[in-house]
């Protein structure tokens with residue numbers, strides 16, 4: 001049995017009963033997205049019959065927290081530690097001469113949409129978009145491998161437009177472009193949860209080789225093979241790899257596209273990728289993601305790890321939840337064991353300052369479940385007084401993925417201290433002794 005990438009993931013999902021298989025014919029234009037959206041991106045679905053296509057498609061893979069933890073081999077309590085441990089102990093990857101990804105190769109007359117059933121999702125989207133592709137590049141200075149998810153608009157023939165918003169990748173590309181050079185890229189589809197998680201660590205912050213990070217996270221070397229038309233390495237057991245280069249001096253209009261927060265991102269000129277080869281396994285499975293909530297969970301998990309360790313220096317932080325409704329970026333709930341007055345306010349300042357995306361933070365005590373919205377509402381309504389406990393920072397940097405920010409080019413940040421005053425018995429929660437041990441089945 002294969003141990004890495006999508007086929008292994010599918011085997012595991014079948015064993016745990018977490019995979020839905022759809023045997024009805026489904027159109028990859030709109031219809032497939034509607035089915036994925038119906039399950040709120042929390043149900044892995046394998047579409048066995050895709051209309052007018054030779055490939056099956058899988059979606060909804062990594063949007064469910066419990067399934068994701070299971071596939072990453074972590075749990076709620078040890079995840080931050082494990083993710084940080086991999087960062088400080090990167091491990092070597094392994095290069096093979098060949099692998100299943102080389103079973104089929106197309107290197108001429110490439111028409112992407114004819115080969116791959118790339119989905120169109122929302123009504124005003126400009127084209128079909130590859131939404132789950134992990135882009136691989138080699139850092140021009142260090143030789144480190146960087147991976148990241150970037151949405152890719154399918155243009156005509158062998159051309160894709162790439163939205164490359166991140167600091168490091170954009171700067172690397174612009175620097176090469178100034179020298180008239182293009183940047184080699186590979187897009188990987190059909191990967192596993194570990195490969196996706198590794199891609200979400202920030203290159204600008206950590207500068208690590210994400211393949212070494214991946215090998216550390218998975219507890220064995222990531223198995224790689226060389227591309228056909230450039231020197232990049234890609235997973236030997238992936239389903240599909242698209243090879244090409246980000247071309248110096250060329251831009252193509254990209255968007256509109258219904259993105260992360262459910263609004264349309266506007267049309268703008270973006271760099272293009274000229275595709276030089278597509279390799280794929282026999283009986284390949286195209287990997288998609290409804291834009292773009294599901295895979296963003298992994299992005300949120302890295303943010304949780306960062307907040308957890310940053311705040312550890314300041315307060316006794318117990319857990320961090322970067323919420324789904326806030327796009328796994330904009331809103332965090334943080335529980336602390338407050339020992340001195342003022343710790344919650346310090347936690348607010350630190351959290352809001354850590355990165356530009358985080359717009360709202362709620363600090364609560366460790367006597368409630370931060371993953372349960374009702375408990376957060378309860379803490380805000382019963383432990384918080386607005387005149388004292390709300391901190392507003394007007395006009396800070398924000399994210400263009402969140403449209404209220406765009407109105408003035410800046411964002412206001414808000415911090416809510418929903419912790420109880422220390423030592424005041426009015427805030428003691430009413431508890432039944434032995435409640436947590438009750439076995440309800442015994443009574444019915």
Ligand SMILES: Cc1cc2nc3c(=O)[nH]c(=O)nc-3n(C[C@H](O)[C@H](O)[C@H](O)COP(=O)(O)O)c2cc1C
Nearest residue numbers: 148149150151163164165166199200202203295296
């Ligand atoms: C589902 C998903 C879609 C994403 N789409 C984009 C995108 O289109 N453009 C982009 O710049 N970043 C996108 N990101 C964020 C990057 O993947 C993330 O910032 C990156 O992996 C971190 O590495 P970096 O520091 O090299 O950017 C996306 C993330 C996820 C999880």
